[in-house]
Amino acid sequence: MVSTLEQLNAAGDDAAAAMLDNLYAQSPWVARQTLQARPFRSLAQLQHQLRHVVDRADPDTRLALIRAQPELADVTDFTPDALTRLQQLRAHYSDRFGFPFVLAGRDPRGVPLTPQQIIDELVRRLDNPADVEHQEALRSIHRIAEIRLGGDFGIDLSTGNDIWDWHEALSQHSDPGYAEKGQLTVTYLTDAHRACAQRISQWMRECGFDEVGIDAVGNVVGRYRADRADAPTLMTGSHYDTVRNAGKYDGRLGIFVPMACVRELHRQGQRLPYHLEVIGFAEEEGQRYRATFLGSGALIGDFKSEWLDQKDAQGITLRDAMQHAGLRIDDIPALRRDASRYLGFIEVHIEQGPVLFEMGLPLGVVTSINGSVRYMVQIFGMACHAGTTPMDRRRDAATATAELALYVERRAAQDGDSVGTIGMLEVPNGSINVVPGECRFSLDLRAPSDPQRDALVNDVLAELAAICQRRGLRYTLEETMRAAAAPSDPAWQLRWERAVDALGVPLYRMPSGAGHDAMKLHEVMPQAMLFVRGQNAGISHNPRESTTSDDIQLAAFAMQRLLDDLANDTPH
Numbered sequence: 001m002v003s004t005l006e007q008l009n010a011a012g013d014d015a016a017a018a019m020l021d022n023l024y025a026q027s028p029w030v031a032r033q034t035l036q037a038r039p040f041r042s043l044a045q046l047q048h049q050l051r052h053v054v055d056r057a058d059p060d061t062r063l064a065l066i067r068a069q070p071e072l073a074d075v076t077d078f079t080p081d082a083l084t085r086l087q088q089l090r091a092h093y094s095d096r097f098g099f100p101f102v103l104a105g106r107d108p109r110g111v112p113l114t115p116q117q118i119i120d121e122l123v124r125r126l127d128n129p130a131d132v133e134h135q136e137a138l139r140s141i142h143r144i145a146e147i148r149l150g151g152d153f154g155i156d157l158s159t160g161n162d163i164w165d166w167h168e169a170l171s172q173h174s175d176p177g178y179a180e181k182g183q184l185t186v187t188y189l190t191d192a193h194r195a196c197a198q199r200i201s202q203w204m205r206e207c208g209f210d211e212v213g214i215d216a217v218g219n220v221v222g223r224y225r226a227d228r229a230d231a232p233t234l235m236t237g238s239h240y241d242t243v244r245n246a247g248k249y250d251g252r253l254g255i256f257v258p259m260a261c262v263r264e265l266h267r268q269g270q271r272l273p274y275h276l277e278v279i280g281f282a283e284e285e286g287q288r289y290r291a292t293f294l295g296s297g298a299l300i301g302d303f304k305s306e307w308l309d310q311k312d313a314q315g316i317t318l319r320d321a322m323q324h325a326g327l328r329i330d331d332i333p334a335l336r337r338d339a340s341r342y343l344g345f346i347e348v349h350i351e352q353g354p355v356l357f358e359m360g361l362p363l364g365v366v367t368s369i370n371g372s373v374r375y376m377v378q379i380f381g382m383a384c385h386a387g388t389t390p391m392d393r394r395r396d397a398a399t400a401t402a403e404l405a406l407y408v409e410r411r412a413a414q415d416g417d418s419v420g421t422i423g424m425l426e427v428p429n430g431s432i433n434v435v436p437g438e439c440r441f442s443l444d445l446r447a448p449s450d451p452q453r454d455a456l457v458n459d460v461l462a463e464l465a466a467i468c469q470r471r472g473l474r475y476t477l478e479e480t481m482r483a484a485a486a487p488s489d490p491a492w493q494l495r496w497e498r499a500v501d502a503l504g505v506p507l508y509r510m511p512s513g514a515g516h517d518a519m520k521l522h523e524v525m526p527q528a529m530l531f532v533r534g535q536n537a538g539i540s541h542n543p544r545e546s547t548t549s550d551d552i553q554l555a556a557f558a559m560q561r562l563l564d565d566l567a568n569d570t571p572h
Contacts, residue, residue, distance in 0.1 A: 002152070002153060002154035003019050003152055003153050003154075004153065005040060005042070005043060005046070005153065007019070008020075008038075008040070008046070009038055009039040009040060013032075013035065016031075016035050016038070017031045017032055017035060019152070020034065020035070020050075022148060022152070023050065023144075023145040023148050023149055023152075024050070024054070024065065024141065024145055025068055025069055025070060026068040027064075027065050027068055029061075030050060030053055030054055030065075031050075033053045034046070034049050034050050034053050037049045040504065041504035042503055042504030042505070043149065043150075043153055043155060043504075044362065044503055044504050044505045044554060045504035045505065045506075046149070047145070047146055047149060048360065048361070048505065048506055050142075050145055050149075051142050051145075051360045052360070054138065054141070054142070055138075055360065062134075062138060063099065063134075065138075065141065066099045066100075066102060066134070066137045066138065066141065067098075067099045067100070069099075069100055069102045069137075069141060070100070071090065071100050071101065072101070072103050072105050072118065077114070077115055078115045079115070082115045082116070082119065085119060086115075086118065086119060086122070089101075089119065089122045089123065089126065090122070092126060093122065093125070093126055096126065096130075097130060097133055097134075097137075099137065101122055101125070102137045102140045102141055102144075103118065103121060103122075103140055104140055104143040104144045104147060105118070106143075106147060108164070108535060108546050108547060108548040108549060109161055109164045109165075109548070109549045110147060110150075110157065110161075110549065142360065143548075146548075146550060150550070155550075157549050157550060157553055159260055159264075159552075159553045159556050159557075160548075160549035160550060160551075160552040160553030160554075160556065161549045161553075162260060163253075163256045163257060163259075163260050163549070163552045163553070163556065164549040164552055166203060166252075166256045166259075167248045167249060167252055167253070167256065168248070169199070170196055170199060170200070170240070170248075170252060171184050171248045173186060173192040173193075173195045173196050173199070174186060174192050175187055175190050175191075175192050175193075176190075178244065178245060179192070183244075183245045183543065184242055184245065184246045184247070184248060184543065185242060185243075185244045185245060185246060185287075186240070186241050186242045186246075187241060187242075187244075187285075187287045187288035188218070188241055188282060188283040188287070188288045188289060188291075188294070188321070189218060189282075189288070189321045189322065189324070189325045189327075190288070193218070193240075193241060193282070194218075194325060196240050197214055197218060197220050197240070197280070197282070200220045200240060200255060200280045201213075201214065201220050201222075203259060204220070204222035204259060204262075204278070206263075207222075207259050207260070207262050207263035207266060208224070208262060208263055208265070208266025208267070209222035209223060209224050209262055209278070210223055210224055210225045211223040211225075215298075215331075215335055216298070216327050216328050216329065216331035216332045216334070216335055217282055217283070217294060217295055217298045217303065217322075217327065217332060217335065218282030218283070218295065218322075218325065218327060219279050219280065219281055219282045219295045219298070219299075219335075220240070220255075220279065220280035220282075221277065221278075221279050221280075222259070222262070222277070222278045222279075223275055223276070223277050223278075224262045224265065224266070224272075224275065224276040224278070225271070225275055226271060226272055226273055226274050226275045226276075227271035227272065227273055227572070228273070228572075231272075231273055231274045231275055231570075232274050232275070232341055232342060232343050232570070233274060233275040233276070233277050233341055233342050233343065234274050234275070234276055234277070234342070234343045234344065234345075234346070234563075234566065235277045235279065235337075235342055235344070235345045235346075235521065235525075236254070236258045236276070236277070236278055236279070236345065236346045236347060236348075236559075237254055237255055237258065237277075237278050237279035237280060237281060237347070237517070238251040238252065238253065238254025238255055238280070238281060238284075238347055238348070238349060238516070238517055239251035239252075239254075239280070239281040239282070239283065239284035239285070239295060239296075239517055240252055240255060240280045240281070240282070241281075241282065241283050241284060241285050241287065242285065242287075243285050243287055243541045244287060245542075245543060246541060246542075246543070246545070247350075247539075247540055247541065247542055247543060247544065247545020247546070248545065248546075249350040249534070249540075249545055249546070249547055250349075250350060250352065250540055250541065250545060251281075251284060251349070252280075253348055253349060253350050253532060253547070253552070253555070254347050254348045254349050254517075255278065255279075255280045257348045257552070257555050257556050257559055258276070258278045258348070258559060259278060260556045261276075261556060261559050261560050261563060262276060262278065264560065265563075272563065272566075272567050272570075273567055273570040273571070273572045274343060274566070274567070274570050276563070279295075279296075279299075281295030281296050281517050282294065282295040283295045284296065284515075284516075284517055286374075286480070286481065288312045288313075288321075289307065289310045289312060289318050289321075290310060290376065290480040290481075291304075291307040291310060291318065292374070292480070292481045292515075293481075293483070293515075293517065293519075293520045294307070295517070296517035296520040296521060297520050298332055298335045298336075299335055299336065299337050299520075299521070300336065300337070300339075300520060300521065300523055300524045301333070301336040302520065302523075303332050303333075303335075308322075308329070337524070339524040339525045342525050343525075343526075343566070343570070344489065344492050344525050344526040344527060344528070345518060345521035345522075345525055345526070345527040346492060346496070346518075346527065346528055346529070346530070346559075346562070347516060347517060347518040347527070347529045347530075348529070348530050348532065348555050348559060349512075349514075349516055349529060349530070349531060349532070350531070350532050350533075350534050350540065350545065350547055351364060351531040351532065351533060351534050351538055351540075352513075352514045352534065352538065352540035352541070352545075353513060353514075353534070353538045353540070354537045354538040355510055355538065356508070356510075356531060356532075356533035356534070356538065357533055357534060357535065357536075357537055357538040358537075358538075359508065361505070361506060361508050361533060362505060362532070362533050362550070362551040362554050362555075363500050363503075363505055363508075363530060363531065363532060363533070363551070363554060363555060363558060364508045364509070364510045364530070364531040364533075365488075365493060365496045365497050365500060365507065365508065365509050365510070365528075365529075365530060365531070366488055366493075366496075366509075366510060366511065366512050366528065366529035366530065366531055367487070367488055367493065367509050367510065367511050368448060368485060368486060368487040368488060368511045368512070369485065369486040369511070369512045369514075369515065369516055369518060369519045369522070369529070370419075370446045370447060370448050370453075370485060370511065370512060370513050370514075370515070371446065371447060371448075371449065371450045371453040371483060371484050371485035371486075372444065372445065372446040372447075372453065372481070372482075372483050372515055373444075373445050373446075373453065373457050373479065373481065373482050373483075374442065374443065374444050374445075374479070374480045374481040374482075375442070375443040375477055375478060375479055375480060376440070376441075376442055376443075376477075376478045376480055377440070377441050377442070377443055377464070377475060377476070377477055377478075378438065378439070378440050378475060378476045379397040379400050379401055379438070379439045379441075379468060379473055379474075379475045380397060380437065380438055380473060380474050380475065380476075381394075381395035381396055381397040381400070381435075381436065381437050381438070381439075381471070381472075381473045382394075382395040382435070382437050383434050383435060383436065383437025383438070384434070384435045384437070385433070385434070385435070386432075386433045386434055386435050387433060389435055394435050395435075395437075395471060395472050395473055396435050396436055396471070397427070397436045397437060397438050397439035397473060398427055398430075398436035398439045399436075399471075400439070400467050400468060400471050400473055401422070401425065401439045401441055403467050404422075404460075404463060404464055404467055405422045405425075407460070407463045407467075408420035408421075408422065408443070408445075408460055411456065411459050411460060411463070412445070412456060415447065415452060415456065417447070417448055417511075417513075418445075418446065418447040418448075418452060418453070418456050419444075419445075419446050419447075419513060420443070420444065420445045420446075420456065420460065421442075421443075421444045422441050422442060422443055422444075423442050423444060424440075424441060424442040425439070425440075425441040425442075426439070426440045426441070427439055428440060443460070445457050445460060446513060446515075447485075448485060448511055449485050450484055450485050453485070461477070464477075483515055483519050483520075484519070484522075484523075485519075486518065486519035486522035486527065488527065488528040488529065489526030489527060489528055491526065492526050492527065492528035493509075493528045495528070495562050495565060495566065496528055496529075496530050496558070496562060497509075498561075498562075498565060499530075499558040499559070499561040499562040499565065500530070500558050502558075502561050503554060503557055503558060503561070505554065505558075510531065512529065512531070514540075516529065530555060530558060530559070532547055532551050532552065532554075532555045533547060533548075533551050534546065534547050535547055535548065
């Protein structure tokens with residue numbers, strides 16, 4: 001029999017505890033303490049309170065909770081060899097950590113894991129340090145409780161599941177060299193990129209958008225018309241390109257969540273007092289060409305003509321790639337939006353970090369996006385014989401780069417919330433027996449405010465100059481991207497806060513260390529963002545990037561609430 005939140009809130013203590021008794025195995029204290037916080041406004045609030053009770057318990061009590069968990073019981077699909085392997089790994093795990101291997105047994109969409117997925121997860125977790133695995137076990141227990149709660153209270157996850165499925169389907173398109181390995185890589189205007197644009201366009205039409213098209217830079221643009229032609233417009237969306245060997249949710253979540261909202265509006269025959277423009281930005285990551293934010297930049301008039309002469313690794317210019325894709329370069333200036341006709345820009349994005357994951361919160365409201373600067377650097381020394389050149393006679397470009405990398409690490413850490421990264425590093429034509437005469441690398445520097453970012457940049461560039469002078473080297477420096485910090489508009493941030501609070505989800509405000517399309521739109525209109533919790537410690541730019549259909553659905557409901565509240569505030 002399916003329970004309801006109203007019944008839980010109204011029931012006596014014993015009856016209410018019985019309704020929650022199966023969520024945490026052999027641990028009735030969790031339900032009893034949780035019920036002290038009644039009444040609950042939502043099942044999301046109840047879920048968070050259950051976790052809060054466990055997390056504030058003393059270490060011995062939490063360890064007892066883990067030890068009380070039964071081993072994964074559903075092993076009927078295991079072959080005899082796989083079952084033997086599982087039993088061996090379980091024994092090793094128990095010896096190593098002193099408690100049983102706890103696993104929800106379902107993927108983030110709620111689909112049962114395959115035997116191989118279970119074994120792979122067990123192998124991965126055996127490598128964890130003891131304290132890390134203790135936390136992983138507790139999170140698995142919370143996930144089991146979340147799944148059971150959904151079943152006991154009849155939660156309909158169809159919206160979250162559909163959005164999750166869109167991600168899975170879109171991830172089937174990947175660039176050559178990666179697709180063959182089962183890896184996801186979609187860079188600007190490749191065949192995979194263009195296939196993604198077509199598929200997103202088709203889904204938008206099926207959702208009920210009135211206008212769907214691909215613009216002159218490859219953005220997929222869908223419009224859901226207002227109840228009158230002269231209404232203002234709200235813009236939302238994110239990017240559909242990826243980094244190399246990427247996760248499935250970075251950017252794309254911000255396209256699919258508003259698509260689901262439009263689908264619901266269309267199903268209900270509801271029109272808003274403003275046009276809703278949902279954009280799948282064609283390029284944000286800067287992977288194929290050094291033209292970061294090309295998609296969103298074009299909408300604010302920031303498409304630089306010199307980008308057209310950039311070449312990718314195969315020597316194909318951006319101009320040629322665009323022409324091959326059938327894009328009309330001459331039409332790019334016309335993409336610039338009249339900001340006076342826009343209410344603002346909102347974006348949903350996976351967090352790409354561990355904060356929400358570690359706090360057990362499904363959603364976070366972004367307060368500001370860090371400012372950043374990127375460079376491509378070349379250091380030139382002298383290539384010479386590795387066996388015959390004394391150490392004090394060398395002009396080694398690679399060791400200079402290594403010295404700078406360590407300095408970047410130290411200097412960024414001084415600020416606490418600044419970050420610096422050398423993410424690409426190459427010794428062209430390098431050989432095992434040759435002292436590197438050249439080194440090429442990227443440099444990415446970020447901070448929450450522009451003054452803090454600029455101080456970091458100045459110190460790092462000064463150190464680069466000093467290292468090269470001391471080592472007898474020369475260098476070139478090309479700035480490839482500069483983005484100002486983008487504080488959220490207070491009124492729009494408040495709208496997200498009200499939407500999250502209406503779900504009964506604890507409100508949490510946080511900055512974004514990553515860059516987003518929102519920071520480009522910020523230059524011409526108000527913007528604010530909502531973060532969605534990532535799984536696997538919030539890892540991103542990685543195949544293990546993930547989020548649950550439960551959290552995705554909460555994000556969609558938050559956006560629906562924001563759209564409804566905005567409709568009430570917008571003159572008709």
